Amino acid sequence: MNGHLFTFANAALTALPSGALWWEQECLLCVSDLHLGKSDRMARRGGPMLPPYEVLETLDRLSSDIAATAATHILCLGDSFDDLAAARDMAPELTDRLASLMAARRWTWIAGNHDPGPVDLGGTYRAELALSGVTFRHIAIPGETAEISGHYHPKARLTARGRTLSRRCFLVDADRLILPAYGTYTGGLYCDRPALSALMTVGAQAILLGTPPRPIPMPRGDG
């Protein structure tokens, strides 16, 4: 499955090329920041009318990750919807698509800042979830340990033989793991920005998405 295997909080985890996290022992697939319905929200607010395909594209990728891992528990780590109205207004063909993915699987929606309330699409809605000693929540809390979160859309830059590569990435240190954004219409925040450099300890790694993903020492902005 071309993933990068690593250990975090005594759990054997795999970073997948798509930016999903696979926890084999729990048969759990975790994805963060899907931002479904972003194009709808922008058009509604009088902004640009972007190609309205990001839900389809995101679900297509999620669907292949589910097929490849045969996951039985899908955990969406917050900001799954760009806002609650976007979740409500999803076209029937898209909600059908989502429903077919959710069928016969355990599905957990973690609350995010964009979707701070339950949606009427099935699954379980939680503020956070603790599982085998690990806590899943949307935004990392400084001082917490064994915590898996999203929110920041981390990405990192690497210069190799004169070429600069910029990739979405996982960030991991002894206490926390931050997932990259999985949604199609999402940008990123470079991990050398103060917000991320302050959160991650010295010695943290950035796992750059690729096939397979590769870890590097996390580029920092405070050095």
Added chain:
Amino acid sequence: MTVLPPQITTWFSTRGWTIHPHQQQMLDLAKDPCQLLIAPTGGGKTMAGFLPSLAELADGTHQGLHTLYVSPLKALAADIKRNLRTPVDDIGLPIRIEDRTGDTTATQKKRQRADPPHILLTTPESLALLISYEDAPRMFAGLQRVIIDEIHALAESKRGDQLMLALSRLSTLAPGLRRVGLSATVEDPSAIARILARHPDPCQILQADPGPDPDIQMMHIDEDPPWSGGGGRYAINAVLDQVRQHKTTLIFHNTRAQAELFFHALWFANDDQLPIGIHHGALAREQREKVEQAMVRGDLKAIVCTGSLDLGIDWGDVDLVIQVGAPKNVKRLVQRIGRANHRYNAPSKALIVPANRFEVIECVAALQAVREHDLDGDPRASGPLDVLCQHILIRACAGPFQADDLYAEITSAGAYADLPRPTFDRCLDFCATGGYALRAYDRWQRLLQRPDGQWQLRDPRGTQRIRMNIGTIVDADKLKVRMQRSRGGAPLGEVEEYFASTLRKGDTFLMGGQVVRFETLREITVEVSKTPSKQPRIATFMGTKFATSTQLSDRIIKMFQQDDWPDLPHHTRDWLHLQRRISRLPQRDRLLVETFPHDGREHLCAYGFAGHNAQQTLGLLLTQRMEEMGLHPLGFVCTDYATLIWGLDVVTDPAPLFQRDDLVATMDRWLSENTVMKRTFKQSAIIAGLVDRNLPGGRKTGRQATFSTDILYDTLRKYDPDHVMLEITRNEAMRGLVDFGRIEQMLARIGDRIDHVPLTRVTPLAAPLFLEPGRVPVAGLADQRLLDEEAARLMEVAGLSALAK
């Protein structure tokens, strides 16, 4: 013959002036709908355009706007205002003249709309904004004449298309509006006439006496030119000598970076402190204006400049034009030369400085072409659809409209005369709903159709967004450059994001007049340090390169077939002889392909002579094919005449790489991936109003909310491949950056006549390519390999390699 009002005639005669024949002709034809005047600089062209307006306004009875003057440059509008003011005041004509550009104050602009002057001087963008206001019908109701200056420059760009669409609107608001175009020498006046006239009105073409042939030569320089590069710095002393011998010299460069570098070098060599200024589009307005004023006062001996000085501003007594670098295009060369000597009927004097050895050949070819009056030019394609989409939105800002009326109006613009109705409807649908196969925005449409069939904005507040995005010039994303470890303080300047991504630590480049050393790229800032080096290693500006024209390229290949080149300086002549001995010289109906190893990599050099953009595309296509064939290409670089590719594996038989059908098929697949297409998409998406322009200061970099337009491009390709934006992008790229047309021409020319010359080392003709900037890396399998290697190395260095397992 139309007679001028007596006070104007008197003014002319008291100054001992007579009216030029073409000025009289313009007067005689003033009642006809459209004229195009082709005249050399200094031929009283502007006066010829304005005389009929002055005559019509002389009795003071006209109320409101009478004449609209549009020029491509703000500075030109200001200049014309000055030059028109003097005679109008001297004669005592009751005429109010004002300009309106991006620099005009808000109060002034507001007043101009309520109470317009008789003559308004403006730019295409300001005009587009004016017609977007609801009160446009009132403002333009009495408009009689519109004068478009330097129309040859506008006709080649989207700014011209936007302008002509605006004129189509004005012709509705002011029926009977007469149009005048003023142009420098061009190869095909009727093409411009077609764009200028309201379709199907006729347009009279008037040719002023072109004056004597210019006195133009290659500059004699003692030093040999370098093998590559475009700076022309070896000629500094010779240029300074010429500056000393003349009253005022214009020193033209092809790019801003070259102008900067040359100016920097001049400064070091300028021992007798000659007053020399620099002028180009990237400089701050205040700085440009200072130089312009000094120039007009006659305080400057010389001015180092770019195309920003191409246009007809009167800079006083210029008696020499120096063109540094090959002119790439004979027409532009002739137009530039015309800037010297504004006295009518005196020959212009010009010198060309080839910047490198290949350009020596190109300059000799260009001089031949000038002598033979053989101007080059490409046929103009039909009006671009992204500009059309913007125009539809601009029209919507001004109020509700019927689709039929707007279509009729738009097809009265020459460039859009052949626009099929279904294409127009698609563009209208794009503006209204996004035009997607998936009808997602029925509730959030931008334009709604009312019960009476008229289209209008769903939310009237949308006008603000549309107006902010007006314009067809899209600047590349820029990054600020700062000294490392300086907290706060003004940045040194800006560089293009793409340029920044190619920098390696230790690279030196010129920024704001000083040489700096690249340290690191930190989010949105390029961090640099001071360096004692006086020589920057790379140029700062990678932007658009003009491609050498087809006609000029043909002349060069023809020159190659000579047995000897007595016209060429010995260094260049010896170089060509050496190439002929070691390999061979390219021929017109054949394609020379050399392969050789160098520096641990295999190289392939293809001499297509198709111009920079097409050679670049050829590089992208060939490397794509090589990638598919498992030849591991790593990158390529190109010039106007050749593409050099390097990779891990040797190419033993290049012929299959150049099969036309395969290249076309590769083109289609490749379109989905390459960055040129994505950049083109971005530009068109901004112009068409799919995404917002990054306004100065409005860029939200570093926020996870923004994402790249590349994602939109990929998504459309995947889910809506027939979407109108993709069609626009493809058309744009084909004729612009991709220039596939010239590859087709080349392939048709060479057929299967490919001369493969395998060699053991770099050839004389290929050598300069190794020094060429603008290397393009190939994004292929080599990428993951680099990522793997570098990740492993970093982990090792950080002592983390065990941890990663």
